[in-house]
Amino acid sequence: MQVRMVTNSIFKGFCFLSTFTAVAILVMLLYHLFLKGTSHLDLDFLNSFSSRRPGRAGIKAALWGTLWLIGLTSLFALPLGVATAVYLEEYAEKSRLTRLLEINIANLAGVPSIIYGLLGLAIFVRFLGFDRSLWSGSLTLSLLILPVIIVASQGAIRSVPLSIREASFALGAQKWQVVLFVVLPAALPGILTGAILSLSRAIGETAPLIIVGAVGYMRFIPQTPNDDFTALPLQIYDWASRPQSGFHDIAASGILVLLAILLLFNLNAVIIRQKLQRYPS
Amino acid sequence: MRLSYSYALEAKALSVFYGDNKAVDEVSYGFKRNKVTAIIGPSGCVKSTLMRAMNRMHDFVPEVKIEGSLWYESEDIYDQRANPVLVRKKIGMVFQKPNPFPKSIAKNIVWGPKINRMSKNYKELIESSLKRAALWDEVKHRLEESALSLSGGQQQRLCIARSIAMDPDIILMDEPCSALDPKSTASIEELILTLREKYTILIVTHNMQQARRISDEVLFMYEGRLVESGDTEQMFENPRIGQTHDYIRGKFG
Numbered sequence: 001m002q003v004r005m006v007t008n009s010i011f012k013g014f015c016f017l018s019t020f021t022a023v024a025i026l027v028m029l030l031y032h033l034f035l036k037g038t039s040h041l042d043l044d045f046l047n048s049f050s051s052r053r054p055g056r057a058g059i060k061a062a063l064w065g066t067l068w069l070i071g072l073t074s075l076f077a078l079p080l081g082v083a084t085a086v087y088l089e090e091y092a093e094k095s096r097l098t099r100l101l102e103i104n105i106a107n108l109a110g111v112p113s114i115i116y117g118l119l120g121l122a123i124f125v126r127f128l129g130f131d132r133s134l135w136s137g138s139l140t141l142s143l144l145i146l147p148v149i150i151v152a153s154q155g156a157i158r159s160v161p162l163s164i165r166e167a168s169f170a171l172g173a174q175k176w177q178v179v180l181f182v183v184l185p186a187a188l189p190g191i192l193t194g195a196i197l198s199l200s201r202a203i204g205e206t207a208p209l210i211i212v213g214a215v216g217y218m219r220f221i222p223q224t225p226n227d228d229f230t231a232l233p234l235q236i237y238d239w240a241s242r243p244q245s246g247f248h249d250i251a252a253s254g255i256l257v258l259l260a261i262l263l264l265f266n267l268n269a270v271i272i273r274q275k276l277q278r279y280p281s
Numbered sequence: 282m283r284l285s286y287s288y289a290l291e292a293k294a295l296s297v298f299y300g301d302n303k304a305v306d307e308v309s310y311g312f313k314r315n316k317v318t319a320i321i322g323p324s325g326c327v328k329s330t331l332m333r334a335m336n337r338m339h340d341f342v343p344e345v346k347i348e349g350s351l352w353y354e355s356e357d358i359y360d361q362r363a364n365p366v367l368v369r370k371k372i373g374m375v376f377q378k379p380n381p382f383p384k385s386i387a388k389n390i391v392w393g394p395k396i397n398r399m400s401k402n403y404k405e406l407i408e409s410s411l412k413r414a415a416l417w418d419e420v421k422h423r424l425e426e427s428a429l430s431l432s433g434g435q436q437q438r439l440c441i442a443r444s445i446a447m448d449p450d451i452i453l454m455d456e457p458c459s460a461l462d463p464k465s466t467a468s469i470e471e472l473i474l475t476l477r478e479k480y481t482i483l484i485v486t487h488n489m490q491q492a493r494r495i496s497d498e499v500l501f502m503y504e505g506r507l508v509e510s511g512d513t514e515q516m517f518e519n520p521r522i523g524q525t526h527d528y529i530r531g532k533f534g
């Protein structure tokens with residue numbers, strides 16, 4: 001009996017320690033960032049371009065580049081991902097081929113992002129000739145998050161109760177009407193949560209953007225998707241890899257902005273889930 | 282056309298298969314207009330299976346196969362040329378568990394007519410449908426509230442109002458009271474009796490007393506076959522077949 005009690009508390013202690021370590025590291029990281037980054041964090045920082053002098057450098061180009069990327073990526077990836085999920089869940093025959101397809105999509109979600117970068121380089125930059133434009137960047141990021149959006153949307157569609165599908169069929173609805181007007185609205189919270197979480201992953205990506213040729217130093221805001229671009233993680237990477245410590249400090253400021261955007265995104269996901277969740281079961 | 286055909290719906294040797302398993306075995310019956318016909322029998326999915334065959338709700342289950350014919354307005358609804366969507370517009374269905382859409386009360390009513398581009402005057406349609414389903418007085422001040430805020434019995438009456446809004450000829454009810462408390466059940470039963478004036482009603486129930494209270498005719502199903510059918514009073518007072526007698530007296534089931 002005594003031994004079991006001891007084992008119990010050892011296990012509990014171990015789990016607590018693991019949790020504590022994770023949180024402690026996060027707190028230390030944030031503390032470090034705030035210490036270094038807050039002094040530069042003002043409107044000027046958001047509203048100036050990068051510069052050779054760290055004191056005058058800002059993230060204007062990177063911030064706008066990131067916003068462009070978010071917009072274009074969701075424009076490509078959302079409709080494509082949701083439509084794919086609808087096809088797989090609602091129309092595709094439940095054959096071995098479909099099953100194989102689904103397993104592959106789920107596996108694609110785990111492929112390292114740099115591989116997508118190489119794919120984007122081959123297809124969008126070279127083959128389609130988009131060069132190092134926002135098109136290439138956002139299409140590459142779309143490929144990257146597409147599997148996650150598909151899998152999340154499939155789950156959301158699957159959890160729409162059969163009973164309300166039947167109700168709509170019994171009212172003389174066609175299949176497309178049931179899908180468009182009943183299933184998708186009911187699945188929307190799940191779809192949006194998945195989409196937002198995957199988009200926030202895309203925002204933080206650096207590697208694939210470097211491969212498709214995003215630039216580290218830019219002194220203008222992209223006006224059309226044909227323009228060159230930079231993004232927050234790239235700007236941070238660029239500054240962090242310079243020798244002067246002044247750049248390291250503004251890199252920390254950049255990270256804080258990036259974190260704020262990510263936090264805003266995730267908060268949105270939580271709010272949407274809370275607000276729209278209409279089927280508790 | 283309508284009057285030339287004597288039944289609202291007539292099954293001729295209608296069988297339903299789940300894979301190789303024959304769930305409903307050659308049921309033939311003419312359902313009379315403006316009557317409440319109850320389908321009774323011991324548990325098992327056969328009664329619901331038969332009812333779902335009446336408006337082609339099995340179309341969505343690939344392993345279900347139907348044989349025989351089902352005549353509505355001098356047309357076999359299982360004919361290859363028949364349009365299942367048109368069939369379901371005219372043959373409405375109320376399910377075991379109330380299943381309103383997660384939308385407002387008003388939107389629930391107009392959903393069917395809207396997607397079918399039927400009515401123009403939705404305000405009037407909402408009022409008349411809810412009135413016919415005896416729900417108007419309870420909800421007239423909260424039409425924009427979510428249908429899910431209603432009680433179970435109210436939700437089920439909303440589902441009835443929703444199918445009424447489609448102006449059907451026939452309303453199929455698949456154990457509409459099985460998820461409800463006695464009070465809500467009583468209100469639904471009362472409603473069914475008034476709906477009979479305008480619609481033909483088929484109701485599946487496992488509750489024999491309910492069948493006796495609300496139906497004009499009864500079908501007794503056992504192991505997929507139609508054992509006996511007829512006038513409700515006669516069926517309950519002196520059934521011709523021993524099996525029916527035993528079931529009605531509660532000897533099995």
